[in-house]
Amino acid sequence: MRKLVIRIVSLFLIFSLFIPTTFAATPETVAPTASNYIGMYGGYLTRTSDGYIVTAHITGTHTVGLIGVVRVTVQESANGTSGWSDVKSWIAAYNPSMMQEDSASHVVNLTFDKAKSGYYYRAYIQVWAGEDTMNGDQRSFYTSVYRFP
């Protein structure tokens, strides 16, 4: 019994050696990533009669050469927790109005009008702010999940 306790404690101590490493790694991956170009950004869905308006906004730290939304993808799920599938996408390369030159902020409103009753929806949004298409920062996030009535 005593040996068993010692072994368990030993194992715990051995594993505990790895715990700081694990915790140290976590802040590195999700640490706040400051940006010289991006100040604030976000997005949400506004329900319409047959779908949603996806709104994505970004505000720079100052007036930058290029600011806007690189990509918006609307995703659909039957239960709101898993099985998300892309149902519609907008890419700045094909929608130039998603980006703005020489501006401190930009807002994009995109209409998705094929929502199914009872399904859950969210949007995956990528924003960009920088001097041009090469020098800048990009951030990605998901909006909240909305159930279409």
Added chain:
Amino acid sequence: MENNLRIEMLRQMTTSQLQALIRDDFDCYQKGIDNDQEFVKEVLEVLAERNTNKLTKEQKAEKIAEIIAHAEQRPMNVAAPSIQKKSTVSLSKVIYRRFSRIAAIICVVLLTFAIVIPSVGFAVGPERFIQWTDDTLSFIFFGTQSDEPITNDPCSSWRYVRELAETITDEPLIPQWLPEGYLLDNINIQPLPQSKKLVATFICGNNELLFDIRPFKTESEVCLLEKDISTAETFSTSEQTFFLFSNNNYYSCVWQTKTAIYYLSGECSFEEITNVITSIFK
């Protein structure tokens, strides 16, 4: 035969020479000297031919006969109506030409509008001018102007921001102070599905202070703010809590009321940002 030869000779002469002959004839008449009526008729006939060379033969004959008939009544009687008629014709020609040009310009303008109107247009409403393109719709108001001169001092800059913010959200929390040297540069209002977002930028040399107001959506929404590893600080008054944090070289402050999210960011000191937000309640 002799007459024909003389007419041929007259035809060889220039119009000014023929006109000089007529003038000589008129001088002779005034001085009472007898002159050759037949010769004058021939000169007038040649002149008439030149003036009417674009008319038909019948018209020419009528014109020549008309001129000769007038000539027989002596030059003084002919001169006045002839000049009057000529001036009348040229005036009508001028009017006609101008009218043609004006009509052509109107046609071009109408045609341009017919082509461009699907994408560009304008309308004038009461106290406003509305202009639209494929991308923008602009309202230009031309109501009565305030007697107060526009100045770009901190108070009037923030007052202008406040006036616009009041159209977006109720009782906006707008500062009244700016760091030394900062002036209002630009105010940008962007459309949201149920409201509008306002972004004002103030500049001081190469530095910029940015103020963002966005009406808050009651349903859940994601709003993320960039910051560096330094700890965010809070600054509270009895009415409001402000969150201050740094983002590399930029100091930022964010606060939220029941109706809107406010974001202030600039490449200025922490104290200056604090002074800006404390000026809200002064």
